[in-house]
Amino acid sequence: MKRIISYLKPYLPKMTIGLLIKFTGTIMDLLIPWILAHMIDKVVPQKDIKLIIYWGLAMVFCAALAIVANITANRMATRVAAETTRKVRHDLFEKITYLSCGQIDNYTVPSLVSRLTSDTYHVHRMIGMMQRLGVRAPILLLGGIIVTISIDPVLSLVLLGIQPFIFLTVFYVSKKGIPLYNKLQQSVDQMVRALRENITGVRIIKALAKTDYEKDRFASVSSEVVKREKKVGMTMALTNPVMNLYLNYGLTGVILMGAYRVNAGLSQPGVVIAFLTYFTIILNAMLSISRIFVLASKGLASFNRIIEVIDTPEDLTIEDIPPTPSAYHIEFKNVTFSYHKNQANLRNISFSLKKGETLGIIGPTGSGKSSILKLLLRFYDTDEGEICINGRNVKSIPRKELHKMFGIVFQNDILFADSIAENIDFGRGLPLEKIMFSTDLAQAGEFIDTLEARWNHRLTNKGSNLSGGQKQRILISRALAANPEILVLDDSSSALDYKTDAQLRNSLNQHFEDTTTVIVAQRISSIMHARHIIVLEDGEIIGSGSHQELMKNCKSYQEISISQMGGASLD
Numbered sequence: 342m343k344r345i346i347s348y349l350k351p352y353l354p355k356m357t358i359g360l361l362i363k364f365t366g367t368i369m370d371l372l373i374p375w376i377l378a379h380m381i382d383k384v385v386p387q388k389d390i391k392l393i394i395y396w397g398l399a400m401v402f403c404a405a406l407a408i409v410a411n412i413t414a415n416r417m418a419t420r421v422a423a424e425t426t427r428k429v430r431h432d433l434f435e436k437i438t439y440l441s442c443g444q445i446d447n448y449t450v451p452s453l454v455s456r457l458t459s460d461t462y463h464v465h466r467m468i469g470m471m472q473r474l475g476v477r478a479p480i481l482l483l484g485g486i487i488v489t490i491s492i493d494p495v496l497s498l499v500l501l502g503i504q505p506f507i508f509l510t511v512f513y514v515s516k517k518g519i520p521l522y523n524k525l526q527q528s529v530d531q532m533v534r535a536l537r538e539n540i541t542g543v544r545i546i547k548a549l550a551k552t553d554y555e556k557d558r559f560a561s562v563s564s565e566v567v568k569r570e571k572k573v574g575m576t577m578a579l580t581n582p583v584m585n586l587y588l589n590y591g592l593t594g595v596i597l598m599g600a601y602r603v604n605a606g607l608s609q610p611g612v613v614i615a616f617l618t619y620f621t622i623i624l625n626a627m628l629s630i631s632r633i634f635v636l637a638s639k640g641l642a643s644f645n646r647i648i649e650v651i652d653t654p655e656d657l658t659i660e661d662i663p664p665t666p667s668a669y670h671i672e673f674k675n676v677t678f679s680y681h682k683n684q685a686n687l688r689n690i691s692f693s694l695k696k697g698e699t700l701g702i703i704g705p706t707g708s709g710k711s712s713i714l715k716l717l718l719r720f721y722d723t724d725e726g727e728i729c730i731n732g733r734n735v736k737s738i739p740r741k742e743l744h745k746m747f748g749i750v751f752q753n754d755i756l757f758a759d760s761i762a763e764n765i766d767f768g769r770g771l772p773l774e775k776i777m778f779s780t781d782l783a784q785a786g787e788f789i790d791t792l793e794a795r796w797n798h799r800l801t802n803k804g805s806n807l808s809g810g811q812k813q814r815i816l817i818s819r820a821l822a823a824n825p826e827i828l829v830l831d832d833s834s835s836a837l838d839y840k841t842d843a844q845l846r847n848s849l850n851q852h853f854e855d856t857t858t859v860i861v862a863q864r865i866s867s868i869m870h871a872r873h874i875i876v877l878e879d880g881e882i883i884g885s886g887s888h889q890e891l892m893k894n895c896k897s898y899q900e901i902s903i904s905q906m907g908g909a910s911l912d
């Protein structure tokens with residue numbers, strides 16, 4: 342609660358003014374039936390047209406003021422809700438961008454997406470609703486009760502008699518409805534997750550003719566949503582008819598008792614008419630209050646899910662480790678690491694690279710090749726051992742400074758719906774010449790020249806209007822464009838033909854001789870020229886050395902080489 346108030350704090354003056362306006366509008370709404378009763382019972386019998394017009398105008402004024410005040414207050418409330426939600430969403434987004442990879446793994450991406458979308462939406466609805474109805478409904482309820490008791494205490498007994506039933510209904514619906522809403526939200530989360538997987542994987546689903554399977558899978562999560570929606574609907578559907586029933590019974594009771602009291606000269610017709618209106622106002626106010634409870638509990642649950650992420654303590658903090666002089670640019674010293682802190686995914690990894698040297702990493706799928714790169718970039722911290730760049734432990738290098746050293750191409754790296762130039766620049770403000778130079782080096786210049794708008798050619802989301810090889814070249818251009826100190830290529834030549842791959846390697850040798858390069862590859866031809874090669878298996882180095890050395894000493898390497906190139910050597 343404290344946190345939500347801290348978000349609302351900047352808008353407190355605006356909210357106070359809005360609530361005062363709302364208060365005025367609501368009082369006007371409450372006044373109208375009272376004026377009506379006064380006119381019928383006191384003014385009309387005097388047969389003074391001037392007085393009737395005067396009171397009539399008072400009613401018109403109240404009605405106009407009520408509507409203007411309510412609209413103004415609602416608009417102000419909407420603005421406050423939108424602004425507050427914008428700030429919450431912004432803080433959440435910012436925090437997500439700073440979460441470490443381990444923290445993202447723990448939350449999972451779909452859960453973070455639904456916190457950013459549906460949870461912020463619920464918070465928005467709650468803040469809006471609390472301002473619109475949070476003041477109005479209690480005033481209408483309390484004010485209505487006070488006015489009815491003051492104009493005819495006996496008729497109020499009808500209202501009093503019906504209250505326990507109303508309370509019971511509201512209590513039952515809230516008690517049942519809130520957990521049902523929470524369950525519904527969970528199944529909506531699952532449906533969003535399935536939908537997301539389906540849409541991102543639409544090609545492979547089609548290619549593997551899994552459309553029917555996916556349709557069934559989606560149908561099953563969707564029918565769970567429908568089932569839960571029905572359950573919520575069935576419970577909530579009780580509210581309006583049951584309340585209407587109470588209302589009608591109450592109104593009948595008021596009319597019966599009112600008629601009796603008017604006949605007996607104990608009350609007046611105007612009071613009975615006003616009473617009927619107040620009765621409706623009071624019941625509607627109670628209904629609104631029950632809705633506020635449901636919406637507030639949903640909104641608070643969502644807000645807590647958002648705050649959980651925003652308050653996640655920062656891990657991977659910068660540690661004060663003094664640098665040690667080193668002849669090496671990159672060093673891995675006995676590094677052991679596990680994602681789930683149970684079974685090690687990398688064990689005892691050691692290697693060192695001098696400036697400008699190239700390391701090739703090869704090994705079967707799942708052997709830990711990409712994990713080495715993730716540790717080098719400090720996406721995760723090692724469990725044992727240390728990783729140094731220029732003698733500085735990566736844990737002691739500020740994140741921005743560390744990442745600036747790198748040019749990276751990851752597996753399945755992403756291109757955005759933007760121009761080719763902007764995709765390469767990536768917000769770094771690089772001059773076009775550098776971008777053009779990098780595309781030439783990455784062997785992308787040739788295909789860019791065939792495009793009408795060339796570097797301004799717009800890509801679609803994820804670069805889906807390019808071929809796999811073209812995408813790969815743009816991604817490599819992005820990695821090269823800022824003249825990185827360290828170049829990391831994770832299986833990035835897999836979509837390049839052998840000739841382009843060889844041309845790329847030549848360009849790198851010529852123009853990036855000071856850049857230390859780490860290449861992860863499935864193809865031996867992509868790494869066989871590297872100064873150092875390590876062969877990984879099950880998270881361990883089972884062979885290291887140059888291509889020739891490995892061809893002599895490492896059985897696994899020989900097998901890969903023979904299977905891919907018939908065991909060709911460099912010479």
Ligand SMILES: Nc1ncnc2c1ncn2[C@@H]1O[C@H](COP(=O)(O)OP(=O)(O)OP(=O)(O)O)[C@@H](O)[C@H]1O
Binds near residue numbers: 706708710712713
């Ligand atoms: N984010 C993660 N959370 C948990 N386990 C992970 C995560 N990423 C990778 N792993 C596990 O760590 C091991 C090594 O994975 P890694 O991606 O490093 O392999 P790889 O050699 O690069 O494989 P590939 O050639 O298929 O890309 C695998 O067993 C994988 O399941």
